[in-house]
Amino acid sequence: MRIRSTLTVLAVLLAGLVAGTGTGTAATTSRAAATGASYCGITWGSGEKAAGTLxxxxxxxxxxxRHECYDRVVFEFAGPVSGYTVAYGETWTEGEGLALSPYTAGGALLRVSLQAPAYDAAHAATVPWRVGEHAATVLRYQTLRDVVFGGSFEGYSTFAVGVRARLPFRVFVLAGPGTHSRIVLDVAHQWQQ
Known part of the structure; x- marks a missing residue:
């Protein structure tokens, strides 16, 4: 009798494990529903975000x-700028179309397209980097792994932002300082608590 009840318990446990396998979505969804707590109240998601104009x-x-719940990248412009598209996926250099993933680190890559040039009216560069160079220091960051310049062409500037994994992010625009503006990218340290 004892062996039979032990086998029944094992069968029920095995059935539960099998039901939770597959893509992992059901198991993840169940854990999220069970805990019900988002990380630091973050509800950003990881889908593409786009806004603004050229x-x-x-x-x-x-x-x-570096912040308590996320890492931040700030792009500052010499005037009002509102246009961007940010999404996970391969990032290519402006003009040439070469993949930037060989130059980046991390488990995931954010493609950042800014609808503003990295050069002035005389076509002189306004940033000190060459294509494929690191544009910011991210040593000892929890989520960011690197920020690589992908060039500027026909009014668009591109960056590849290497992150630890595909994590929630948000993008927003801030006015200032002075007549400048900033496009801000925040990437959360994790999905949930």
Whole structure:
């Protein structure tokens, strides 16, 4: 009798494990529903984010920052800029179309397309990097692995942002300082608590 009840318990456990396998989505969804707690209240998601329009105000600086719940990349422009598209996936250099993934680190790659040039009206570069060079320091960051310049062509500037894994992110625009503007990319450290 004892052997039979032990076998029944094992069969029920095995059935539960089999039901939770496959793509992993069911198991992940169940854990999320069971905990019900998002990481730091973050509800951003990892789908493509796009907004704004093309601007002629050039990019002047790229910097990064570490925060308690996310890592940040800030793109600063010499005037009002609002246009961007950010999504996970391969990133190509502007003009040539060469893949940037060989130059980046991390488990996932964010393709950042800014609708503003990295050169002024006289076509002189406004940023000090060449295509494929690292544009910001991310040493000891929890999520960011690198920020690589992909060039600027016909008013668009591209960056490949290497991150630890495919994680939630948000993008927004800030005015200032002064007449400048900033496009801000935040990438969460994790999905849930």
């Amino acid at each position: 601007s002629s105000h050039p990019l002047t600086e790229v910097r990064t920052g």
